[in-house]
Amino acid sequence: QKEVEQNSGPLSVPEGAIASLNCTYSDRGSQSFFWYRQYSGKSPELIMSIYSNGDKEDGRFTAQLNKASQYVSLLIRDSQPSDSATYLCAVLHSSASKIIFGSGTRLSIRP
Amino acid sequence: GAGVSQSPSNKVTEKGKDVELRCDPISGHTALYWYRQRLGQGLEFLIYFQGNSAPDKSGLPSDRFSAERTGESVSTLTIQRTQQEDSAVYLCASSARDRGLNTIYFGEGSWLTVV
Numbered sequence: 001q002k003e004v005e006q007n008s009g010p011l012s013v014p015e016g017a018i019a020s021l022n023c024t025y026s027d028r029g030s031q032s033f034f035w036y037r038q039y040s041g042k043s044p045e046l047i048m049s050i051y052s053n054g055d056k057e058d059g060r061f062t063a064q065l066n067k068a069s070q071y072v073s074l075l076i077r078d079s080q081p082s083d084s085a086t087y088l089c090a091v092l093h094s095s096a097s098k099i100i101f102g103s104g105t106r107l108s109i110r111p
Numbered sequence: 112g113a114g115v116s117q118s119p120s121n122k123v124t125e126k127g128k129d130v131e132l133r134c135d136p137i138s139g140h141t142a143l144y145w146y147r148q149r150l151g152q153g154l155e156f157l158i159y160f161q162g163n164s165a166p167d168k169s170g171l172p173s174d175r176f177s178a179e180r181t182g183e184s185v186s187t188l189t190i191q192r193t194q195q196e197d198s199a200v201y202l203c204a205s206s207a208r209d210r211g212l213n214t215i216y217f218g219e220g221s222w223l224t225v226v
Contacts, residue, residue: 095167098144
């Protein structure tokens, strides 16, 4: 079992709709969770971080964390073509050392 | 500098040669990471440095890979006797690790091609 799992996609969403990206992790002791966006040929950039159960909103983005289910999600409201990218879920290992990344979900927003 | 700086940005090397990749983290960041990303794939953890603690080398794929960091400054990732499978972008990241926050910031990467 991979430590951080994501559907590879591609996930195709019409412009203006809500895109929902999901991630599960295996290390129950993990405390910190991140969503990164990566455009083709570019390095990842941080979108959201979340540390507590529940929802965290920042503009059009909402991160959701459920530690009991070991599940993290990212919702993107009013999706724009510029949101088309690969979204990487990342989890800080309970050893508080390495941050492990999922393989990413490719999101495509169709006009 | 303002961000994580990596060099070289691109490197083409012949199979069997050694390569050295450099990372200059954000000033004041105590934690430094190296990741590898093959074309179309996710980020593969290689090694983690935190201050003067022993590094977490659990992600290094073979003994051809090694990394060093002097204090809380520059890090060098060395790949000996390069193989074509080593072709990838090597990403360095750093974080402040303060107030329990662990947000990491990435450099632009070093694109390695082994021919």
